[in-house]
Amino acid sequence: MNIWIIMIIGGLLTFGTRLSFIFLLDRIKVPDWFRRGLRFVPIAVLSAIILPQLTSPNGTLFLSWRNPQLLAGLVAILVAWKTKNVLLTILAGMVALVVIQLLLGM
């Protein structure tokens, strides 16, 4: 798919999500289980992406303290939990990755 098509559809999806309830609130009533389920969607999808990227950075399972992605990911999880700050989490994880790779001589 062309990058411009992805961007335009992605933009419409984003805009549609932001508009959703502002536009619909007077028109429909959302069932309670749907609203509750909505909370788990990002948690489940993103966790399913994150975990394999940390434990299997090169496609095969690598559960070891010599796995820099796994260690740096744990650092990032700690920082995210303590600070709730997106940018700080990314910076801490990147610095941790670079330092750990240097320490392991990679």
Add this chain to the structure above:
Amino acid sequence: MIAKTRKQEFWSGVRDESPILLGVIPFGLLYGALAISVHLSTLASQAMSSIIFAGASQLIVAQLVGAGTSGLVILMVVFVVNLRHALYSASVAPHMRHLGAGWKLLLSYLLTDEAYAVTITHYNREGDSPDRHWYFLGAGLTLWSAWQASTAVGIFVGAQIPASWPLGFVLPLTFIALVVPTLKDRVGVAAALVAGLVGLLATNFPYKTGLLVAALIGIVTGLLIEGRQK
């Protein structure tokens, strides 16, 4: 309390949004640099900041396009990452009932994490002024301008970053930053762990369907545990 004028509301929004820019500008720089490093054109990199106008989604699109992921999977991930905006939308909607379609469309476009955060605080604190949407507009436009400008600088700087830097790791880090703070209780943690483990076991499913299976099992786990607690 005497209701503020439109101009006062607008500039209050600009003023309250400004300190948040300290956290937003580096994020814009990072996105711009990343987009260039995966060989998106300058035009596409900059245009994405006004077409999608959502930091995490833009990082995802840039990374996944760079990794050659299929368009359908990219769009699914973007949609899911943006679902939280539906919650913001539901939260500001009662304050926007009296507005015309034009205002609703414009303010929806400007409904980012950061504009939502200051606007909903203002809405909940101040009484019912009929011109409060001007505050939302001031906050939203301030953020929008800073986002466009920091993207442009990031694109310029990004061209100088060596290719050996592990920028690809930014994606799982972005996801960690988004997910971890939402894990407020055991139910959330359980949903995350189950989805993560199933995702790990199902990595070899065809067409990335493992992700879908893992997500569904995670969501159902969350709903079931929550249901049992009541």
